[in-house]
Amino acid sequence: MTLIKSNGYNVTIEDNSLDSLSNFLEIKKYTSYFILSDQNIIKLCLPHLLIACPKLITAQIIKIKPGEKSKSLKFSTLIWQTLIDKNADKNTLLINFGGGVISDLGGFAAATFKRGIDFINIPTTLLAMADASLGGKTGINFNEFKNIIGTINQPKGVFINTKFLKTLSLRQLKNGLAEIYKIALVNSHPFWNELSSFSEKTSYIKLITKSIQIKNKIILKDPFDKGIRKSLNFGHTIGHAIESEFLNSEAPMLHGEAVLIGLLIESKISYQKQLISKPMLLEIYSVITSHFKLRSISEIPISSIINRIKNDKKASKNILLFSLINGIGSFKLDVIVSETQIQKAITYHNNLIK
Amino acid sequence: MTLIKSNGYNVTIEDNSLDSLSNFLEIKKYTSYFILSDQNIIKLCLPHLLIACPKLITAQIIKIKPGEKSKSLKFSTLIWQTLIDKNADKNTLLINFGGGVISDLGGFAAATFKRGIDFINIPTTLLAMADASLGGKTGINFNEFKNIIGTINQPKGVFINTKFLKTLSLRQLKNGLAEIYKIALVNSHPFWNELSSFSEKTSYIKLITKSIQIKNKIILKDPFDKGIRKSLNFGHTIGHAIESEFLNSEAPMLHGEAVLIGLLIESKISYQKQLISKPMLLEIYSVITSHFKLRSISEIPISSIINRIKNDKKASKNILLFSLINGIGSFKLDVIVSETQIQKAITYHNNLIK
Numbered sequence: 001m002t003l004i005k006s007n008g009y010n011v012t013i014e015d016n017s018l019d020s021l022s023n024f025l026e027i028k029k030y031t032s033y034f035i036l037s038d039q040n041i042i043k044l045c046l047p048h049l050l051i052a053c054p055k056l057i058t059a060q061i062i063k064i065k066p067g068e069k070s071k072s073l074k075f076s077t078l079i080w081q082t083l084i085d086k087n088a089d090k091n092t093l094l095i096n097f098g099g100g101v102i103s104d105l106g107g108f109a110a111a112t113f114k115r116g117i118d119f120i121n122i123p124t125t126l127l128a129m130a131d132a133s134l135g136g137k138t139g140i141n142f143n144e145f146k147n148i149i150g151t152i153n154q155p156k157g158v159f160i161n162t163k164f165l166k167t168l169s170l171r172q173l174k175n176g177l178a179e180i181y182k183i184a185l186v187n188s189h190p191f192w193n194e195l196s197s198f199s200e201k202t203s204y205i206k207l208i209t210k211s212i213q214i215k216n217k218i219i220l221k222d223p224f225d226k227g228i229r230k231s232l233n234f235g236h237t238i239g240h241a242i243e244s245e246f247l248n249s250e251a252p253m254l255h256g257e258a259v260l261i262g263l264l265i266e267s268k269i270s271y272q273k274q275l276i277s278k279p280m281l282l283e284i285y286s287v288i289t290s291h292f293k294l295r296s297i298s299e300i301p302i303s304s305i306i307n308r309i310k311n312d313k314k315a316s317k318n319i320l321l322f323s324l325i326n327g328i329g330s331f332k333l334d335v336i337v338s339e340t341q342i343q344k345a346i347t348y349h350n351n352l353i354k
Numbered sequence: 355m356t357l358i359k360s361n362g363y364n365v366t367i368e369d370n371s372l373d374s375l376s377n378f379l380e381i382k383k384y385t386s387y388f389i390l391s392d393q394n395i396i397k398l399c400l401p402h403l404l405i406a407c408p409k410l411i412t413a414q415i416i417k418i419k420p421g422e423k424s425k426s427l428k429f430s431t432l433i434w435q436t437l438i439d440k441n442a443d444k445n446t447l448l449i450n451f452g453g454g455v456i457s458d459l460g461g462f463a464a465a466t467f468k469r470g471i472d473f474i475n476i477p478t479t480l481l482a483m484a485d486a487s488l489g490g491k492t493g494i495n496f497n498e499f500k501n502i503i504g505t506i507n508q509p510k511g512v513f514i515n516t517k518f519l520k521t522l523s524l525r526q527l528k529n530g531l532a533e534i535y536k537i538a539l540v541n542s543h544p545f546w547n548e549l550s551s552f553s554e555k556t557s558y559i560k561l562i563t564k565s566i567q568i569k570n571k572i573i574l575k576d577p578f579d580k581g582i583r584k585s586l587n588f589g590h591t592i593g594h595a596i597e598s599e600f601l602n603s604e605a606p607m608l609h610g611e612a613v614l615i616g617l618l619i620e621s622k623i624s625y626q627k628q629l630i631s632k633p634m635l636l637e638i639y640s641v642i643t644s645h646f647k648l649r650s651i652s653e654i655p656i657s658s659i660i661n662r663i664k665n666d667k668k669a670s671k672n673i674l675l676f677s678l679i680n681g682i683g684s685f686k687l688d689v690i691v692s693e694t695q696i697q698k699a700i701t702y703h704n705n706l707i708k
């Protein structure tokens with residue numbers, strides 16, 4: 001078992017057990033438990049959780065539909081209503097059991113119910129294990145704007161059991177890998193080099209541990225996203241806009257899938273800003289495209305992407321600020337980027353990925 | 355000008371100026387301003403604000419209806435939508451200009467927009483000046499439950515100009531006095547004695563300053579409402595239930611009006627618990643009824659009040675915990691009170707106040 005100390009709570013990583021969770025529940029004396037999850041996870045993973053932690057047999061299950069569309073005010077309202085109906089008090093624990101959608105939504109509902117009740121995250125996806133469950137960012141989407149309503153509230157614990165990865169499709173695994181590639185690209189050249197030669201045989205537990213260690217260092221220095229934590233937004237300004245474009249389509253894009261495209265386009269912008277060399281840009285394109293199959297975004301009007309960026313929660317009035325990379329494994333914050341530069345980078349990307 | 359240092363921000367009290375606000379706006383470089391207010395305050399007070407702070411001429415005004423019913427998810431959604439539509443960024447300031455409804459609602463919307471933007475409170479009612487604008491409790495009502503959705507987020511400043519009190523009706527002034535009497539009853543016997551001989555000639559600026567000083571000491575020791583801050587809930591367990599009962603009636607009760615009844619009934623419970631003597635209980639009834647005209651609550655079924663208390667956000671599963679007084683000017687937290695005891699106290703009250 002690996003234990004990483006974060007902002008007032010521990011992240012534990014185990015490969016086939018939930019012992020640390022079981023201990024946590026023994027020590028803390030909660031009056032009641034609520035488990036937020038989706039129907040797939042309830043079917044595939046809940047039995048394991050209940051066997052590992054018999055205390056949770058009495059927990060109230062709050063079931064939502066899988067997918068980004070559940071990260072909404074409607075479902076937050078459903079959670080609040082269930083907590084009220086089932087007499088949750090201030091000493092109730094909400095257990096977010098699932099992927100990033102679950103921990104973002106559940107974290108927000110818990111942070112705002114009775115001015116804040118405790119919550120923990122038990123991530124079941126690679127994306128949530130390596131990234132989303134850590135750092136206290138909670139949020140819901142509102143009128144198609146990603147995470148525009150939310151808070152920064154730390155969980156009381158993050159309990160990772162990599163056994164749950166076996167329930168994931170290859171597409172879901174790749175979705176999580178996207179954020180791991182981002183963390184490496186922004187913060188660690190050696191880790192990026194390791195990932196360049198990633199194969200199916202690579203141990204996920206190692207990747208997760210490495211990702212969390214890197215991310216944890218950053219968020220401990222800047223929990224409220226005022227400074228260096230913004231480096232982790234690399235790829236997300238463009239990525240969120242693309243994800244939003246597909247949110248109501250018949251085939252929505254997964255978060256990681258959109259972020260990968262964001263990473264590439266923002267790498268191109270970093271090159272335009274002379275922050276990385278041409279060989280570096282080509283290396284990034286080559287590594288990403290050799291490990292991931294990317295969807296074309298050429299049917300989206302570029303003006304539509306730019307409009308979404310302007311309304312992104314990271315945007316500052318009339319000025320578009322990006323967190324870019326400054327060489328591989330390093331970053332530069334708050335770089336002013338013009339609409340023309342974004343347009344140029346997307347056009348470049350669309351010529352390569354058709 | 356009196357300046358009181360609170361949790362990372364200053365409270366300034368002036369009797370006919372907003373100089374401290376004007377200085378604050380000069381020092382801080384916000385990209386845009388939004389003023390949340392209601393139609394009465396916009397008419398009566400906004401001109402004074404704009405003359406004192408010409409910087410705010412460009413501010414976007416968000417207008418809501420006066421009254422407790424505006425403290426809802428619907429109006430929080432309206433604020434979020436306006437912030438989006440008018441391109442608010444993370445460096446935007448939301449100015450809560452009005453009474454407790456405005457600062458609770460605006461504080462909640464600001465705390466959750468883009469994971470938290472800055473907000474300040476400019477209270478225009480006695481209740482907000484002496485109590486609500488201080489301490490960072492934000493919240494909205496949800497399905498008739500008072501403040502059940504909310505956060506604890508500190509404002510960046512509270513700017514009190516007692517000139518605005520001149521716009522208030524006697525009923526509104528009394529509404530604010532109620533919370534001042536509560537603070538004295540719970541925390542300061544000498545202040546309670548002063549209030550016992552309160553007359554129309556008493557200086558409000560003195561009362562406000564004293565209230566804030568007492569409340570500030572408490573919230574600095576316990577910002578997250580885990581310990582002694584709960585003493586300030588005295589009168590509110592019963593008070594909130596009564597306020598909720600009248601929320602959808604043709605003549606809603608003001609918050610302070612309900613709290614006064616709560617103070618009396620909970621004083622009776624304190625007496626039942628042998629925390630105060632009979633003469634003290636009679637003194638409290640005498641002082642309160644000589645300064646305030648109380649509405650009868652005898653038409654409300656006692657069982658309905660008890661049901662609401664069970665769902666109050668302060669309630670712990672199956673156990674009803676009250677913050678009571680332990681002599682005048684002192685308190686006892688987390689006292690277990692039975693339904694029978696509540697029933698007895700309400701019946702006693704209804705026999706006295708018909």
